[in-house]
Amino acid sequence: MEPILDIKNLDVKFALRTGEVTAIDNLNLSLNKGERLGIVGESGAGKSVLGFSIINLIRKPGFIGNGSIDFRGKQISTYSEEQIRNIRGNRISMIFQDPMMALNPVLTIGTQMTEAIFAHMDVSQEEAERIALEKLAKVHIPAPEKRLNQYPHEFSGGMRQRIIIAISLLTSPDLIIADEPTTALDVTIQAEIMDLLIELCESEGMSLILITHDLGVVSEVTERIAVMYAGRVIESGPTEAIIKNPQHPYTQGLIKALPESRKPGEPLYQIPGMMPTLTDIPPGCAFNPRCPMRGDICMTKRPEAAFADEKTGHMAACHLVSGDLAS
Amino acid sequence: MFAFTVKRILQALFVMLIISFLGFSIKHQFGDPIRDIVGIQVSVKDREILREEMGLNDPFMTQYVRFLKNATHGDLGTSFFHKKPAMDVILAKAPATIELVFAASLIVMFVSIPAGIFAAINPKHWFSRVTMGGSIVGVSIPVFLTAILMIYFFSITLEWFPSYGRGETVNLWGWHTGLLTIDGLMHLVMPAVALSSIMLPLFIRLIRSEMMEVLETEYIRFAYAKGLKKRRIRYVHAFKNTLLPVITVGGVQLGIMLAYTILTETVFQWGGLGFMFLESVERSDTTLLVAYIIFVGAIFVIVNTFVDIIYGLVNPTIRVSGRK
Amino acid sequence: MKQSLQNFKDSYLFYSFKRDKIAIISFAILLVLVVLSFSAPLIAPYNPYDAESIDIMNSEMPPAWMEDGSSEFLLGTDQQGRDLVSTMMYGMRLSILIGLGAVMLQAVIGISVGLIAGYLGGRLDNFLMRLADIQLSFATMLVAILVSAIFQTMFGASRYNELAVPLLVIIIGIAEWPQYARTVRASVLGEKGKEYVEAAKVVGLSKVRIMFRHILPNTMSSVLVISTVQVANAVMSEAALSFLGLGMPVNRPSLGSLINAGFEYIFSGAWWITLFPGIFLVLLVLVINLLGDWLRDVLNPKLYKG
Numbered sequence: 025m026e027p028i029l030d031i032k033n034l035d036v037k038f039a040l041r042t043g044e045v046t047a048i049d050n051l052n053l054s055l056n057k058g059e060r061l062g063i064v065g066e067s068g069a070g071k072s073v074l075g076f077s078i079i080n081l082i083r084k085p086g087f088i089g090n091g092s093i094d095f096r097g098k099q100i101s102t103y104s105e106e107q108i109r110n111i112r113g114n115r116i117s118m119i120f121q122d123p124m125m126a127l128n129p130v131l132t133i134g135t136q137m138t139e140a141i142f143a144h145m146d147v148s149q150e151e152a153e154r155i156a157l158e159k160l161a162k163v164h165i166p167a168p169e170k171r172l173n174q175y176p177h178e179f180s181g182g183m184r185q186r187i188i189i190a191i192s193l194l195t196s197p198d199l200i201i202a203d204e205p206t207t208a209l210d211v212t213i214q215a216e217i218m219d220l221l222i223e224l225c226e227s228e229g230m231s232l233i234l235i236t237h238d239l240g241v242v243s244e245v246t247e248r249i250a251v252m253y254a255g256r257v258i259e260s261g262p263t264e265a266i267i268k269n270p271q272h273p274y275t276q277g278l279i280k281a282l283p284e285s286r287k288p289g290e291p292l293y294q295i296p297g298m299m300p301t302l303t304d305i306p307p308g309c310a311f312n313p314r315c316p317m318r319g320d321i322c323m324t325k326r327p328e329a330a331f332a333d334e335k336t337g338h339m340a341a342c343h344l345v346s347g348d349l350a351s
Numbered sequence: 352m353f354a355f356t357v358k359r360i361l362q363a364l365f366v367m368l369i370i371s372f373l374g375f376s377i378k379h380q381f382g383d384p385i386r387d388i389v390g391i392q393v394s395v396k397d398r399e400i401l402r403e404e405m406g407l408n409d410p411f412m413t414q415y416v417r418f419l420k421n422a423t424h425g426d427l428g429t430s431f432f433h434k435k436p437a438m439d440v441i442l443a444k445a446p447a448t449i450e451l452v453f454a455a456s457l458i459v460m461f462v463s464i465p466a467g468i469f470a471a472i473n474p475k476h477w478f479s480r481v482t483m484g485g486s487i488v489g490v491s492i493p494v495f496l497t498a499i500l501m502i503y504f505f506s507i508t509l510e511w512f513p514s515y516g517r518g519e520t521v522n523l524w525g526w527h528t529g530l531l532t533i534d535g536l537m538h539l540v541m542p543a544v545a546l547s548s549i550m551l552p553l554f555i556r557l558i559r560s561e562m563m564e565v566l567e568t569e570y571i572r573f574a575y576a577k578g579l580k581k582r583r584i585r586y587v588h589a590f591k592n593t594l595l596p597v598i599t600v601g602g603v604q605l606g607i608m609l610a611y612t613i614l615t616e617t618v619f620q621w622g623g624l625g626f627m628f629l630e631s632v633e634r635s636d637t638t639l640l641v642a643y644i645i646f647v648g649a650i651f652v653i654v655n656t657f658v659d660i661i662y663g664l665v666n667p668t669i670r671v672s673g674r675k
Numbered sequence: 676m677k678q679s680l681q682n683f684k685d686s687y688l689f690y691s692f693k694r695d696k697i698a699i700i701s702f703a704i705l706l707v708l709v710v711l712s713f714s715a716p717l718i719a720p721y722n723p724y725d726a727e728s729i730d731i732m733n734s735e736m737p738p739a740w741m742e743d744g745s746s747e748f749l750l751g752t753d754q755q756g757r758d759l760v761s762t763m764m765y766g767m768r769l770s771i772l773i774g775l776g777a778v779m780l781q782a783v784i785g786i787s788v789g790l791i792a793g794y795l796g797g798r799l800d801n802f803l804m805r806l807a808d809i810q811l812s813f814a815t816m817l818v819a820i821l822v823s824a825i826f827q828t829m830f831g832a833s834r835y836n837e838l839a840v841p842l843l844v845i846i847i848g849i850a851e852w853p854q855y856a857r858t859v860r861a862s863v864l865g866e867k868g869k870e871y872v873e874a875a876k877v878v879g880l881s882k883v884r885i886m887f888r889h890i891l892p893n894t895m896s897s898v899l900v901i902s903t904v905q906v907a908n909a910v911m912s913e914a915a916l917s918f919l920g921l922g923m924p925v926n927r928p929s930l931g932s933l934i935n936a937g938f939e940y941i942f943s944g945a946w947w948i949t950l951f952p953g954i955f956l957v958l959l960v961l962v963i964n965l966l967g968d969w970l971r972d973v974l975n976p977k978l979y980k981g
Binding site (some may be wrong): 366379447488491493496609613617629639648655 | 741777802809811812813814815816817820821824825827828829912914915918919920921931934938941942946948953956959960964965
């Protein structure tokens with residue numbers, strides 16, 4: 025079965041005054057219909073850039089270089105502005121990180137919802153409001169009729185994020201990209217929002233890309249994970265496989281760093297060093313300066329994705345996995 | 352919203368009190384009401400009698416209260432030079448200034464909003480660059496110089512517009528307006544343009560920078576992510592947010608414009624309040640001077656309060672109090 | 676001293692300055708104007724204040740390159756027969772002096788008020804800021820005109836003219852202090868919560884000492900940013916007041932008074948009396964504004980204009 029989203033050899037660069045910087049480097053990723061995929065990595069790894077590049081919403085001076093993004097068989101990375109506008113908020117919806125910032129403070133919730141409907145569907149005002157109310161109910165917002173005339177500042181953080189999710193559902197999209205949807209919320213609300221997302225994906229048959237730095241969240245919500253480092257996917261596969269049996273030294277470090285991995289009283293593990301900035305990516309494997317198992321080849325040749333388990337599709341871009349480096 | 356409005360109105364009254372106090376102190380200190388009424392040819396003895404009768408030897412506060420009471424009835428004293436009640440003089444001259452400020456405000460609004468928005472959306476366009484560069488120069492040219500240069504070019508050299516006065520006016524129930532005659536409008540053009548020239552650079556830059564800031568916000572990005580059309584994003588989402596701070600600045604700038612009418616009216620011999628004020632300074636007509644201060648003060652206070660209330664209405668975060 | 680010079684040369688300020696052509700050109704022009712005006716007594720062709728040297732027969736002569744002009748008076752003469760070049764040089768000196776003086780006065784008043792209001796807070800803060808707001812809403816130009824009108828009434832015309840320079844400094848200083856007060860107060864409010872203030876309190880330093888020795892230096896960057904604009908504004912205010920006849924008198928004219936004087940003569944064709952002082956006034960204010968803009972960009976990188 026053809027994947028609903030297929031990203032091949034994607035390059036995303038930023039044209040700065042000092043030169044070009046690569047934010048995403050030759051990235052491959054695919055997503056099947058109805059699947060929930062997590063994109064995990066530290067801040068600056070390029071996860072959000074990846075999310076935005078799918079609907080071509082990267083801020084200038086960023087631009088998509090080589091590579092292609094196929095959605096439902098069409099190459100949307102070459103779409104014109106008008107064509108991609110028809111996809112945005114329609115077939116592919118996006119949930120932003122900070123719900124307070126994502127809503128326009130001077131427009132009512134009703135306006136911000138119905139306009140998204142009018143942009144893609146030719147319906148009457150009453151019909152649009154009906155759809156809006158329906159979706160508000162779906163995200164469990166009490167008394168939805170009252171909400172349409174209220175303003176964003178009248179809601180709590182958790183409610184606002186539900187509203188954002190409701191907006192993303194208005195056109196019954198095929199894919200939702202959720203960019204750190206719970207980072208700006210309290211921990212208790214986080215769990216509710218995540219449960220809501222799972223519920224909606226299952227009931228509506230939507231695919232989900234969840235972008236986050238939180239391994240805990242990812243392990244509960246997603247079916248597959250792609251781990252990003254310095255603009256590259258360095259490991260991908262089924263969630264359980266990656267959490268229980270990480271192949272790439274970086275992923276191993278991430279798992280080791282989780283508080284759950286330590287026994288009480290032991291210090292928390294930290295991966296030594298820091299992820300390089302976009303202008304300082306080392307040659308060869310981007311992780312090599314911090315890797316405890318680095319070999320000579322790691323410093324010169326960039327590893328390609330190799331199967332750790334061909335049956336499940338668990339891959340890692342590491343010379344240890346491909347066999348080029350003896351362990 | 353109601354509480355907000357009441358608070359603002361109370362503040363306004365308080366400020367008016369302070370202004371009236373200052374105005375009265377000036378009048379008390381430097382004014383000579385006797386001279387205002389009977390001129391200088393009166394003997395010292397008669398002056399003393401008059402002083403008693405008029406209550407000018409009463410304590411300061413008593414006189415102040417009397418002044419306030421009179422003021423609320425519209426009696427601000429008598430102008431020495433014009434030999435008429437100050438209020439009458441002011442009301443006769445006010446229309447000229449009001450029309451001038453009104454015309455200048457219109458020009459500012461209809462030029463700066465499109466220019467600012469255009470410059471924000473197309474920052475690299477030559478028009479935007481010229482406008483932004485020109486605005487620094489514009490801010491550095493004093494209004495009276497602009498006025499003089501305009502007179503030189505458009506009146507003397509090109510002979511397109513008349514160089515002084517209001518021209519023909521029509522009397523609408525006591526309001527002498529220059530807006531209803533071609534001649535009056537021709538006379539209005541240059542002063543209005545000159546007056547607007549102070550505000551234009553400021554507003555264009557303000558609108559441009561506000562719009563640019565708004566265009567960078569997350570909610571605009573989210574609007575794009577929803578698949579809205581560019582036009583709607585710019586003129587509905589961005590524009591309303593841009594306008595909010597502009598309204599506040601607009602209120603303050605109105606005050607500044609009123610101040611600069613003094614300069615503009617002088618150059619164009621425009622018979623309005625500014626011109627009247629300068630004359631009263633030159634002639635030591637203290638009563639009229641103080642009356643001007645109080646009148647203009649009142650206008651400032653009213654306009655500022657009004658602007659604040661309008662801002663409160665337009666900005667939903669104030670109009671509808673949030674739950675948090 | 677040498678080390679400070681070296682520090683300055685290495686600083687970001689200097690680096691940014693060298694890269695910004697507009698800043699360099701503006702600074703150069705400003706330097707030329709300042710030097711010209713302050714060395715007026717030494718290098719001006721004539722002394723416009725010396726009644727002996729002025730001949731009314733020379734009045735209204737056009738610039739040297741025009742017909743009827745003479746090379747004795749490079750840019751022509753004004754209505755009293757004074758050489759325009761010399762008069763402008765002295766006039767610009769007055770404008771700059773008054774501008775600087777007024778800004779220093781505003782700064783002293785405004786910074787003190789801002790520090791006190793911001794640091795001590797409470798009802799004092801409310802009261803002071805209300806005062807500032809009221810004055811601000813009146814527009815500094817109006818306040819300046821009002822105060823000078825009052826001063827004129829107080830002192831009488833001739834005494835006022837004698838004391839014009841210091842009076843103008845006071846007038847403009849009074850008119851514009853709220854700007855400094857508000858800026859400094861905002862800055863102080865931001866600094867108040869910082870740890871070095873707590874530390875100073877714990878050590879037991881007096882309020883005054885904390886305000887002036889510790890907090891004040893940290894508010895300097897915002898003070899510096901508005902100072903250039905304020906100088907430009909002060910020069911413009913003085914020009915406006917002189918134009919209205921409330922500033923420098925005709926016998927010791929600043930650029931503003933010259934423009935005023937020249938205005939009448941524009942109709943009879945003697946445009947140079949207004950135009951040249953006008954050009955130099957605009958030039959002076961423009962370069963100060965440009966430098967101010969550059970300074971603001973340098974000191975506040977997140978406010979870049981794009």
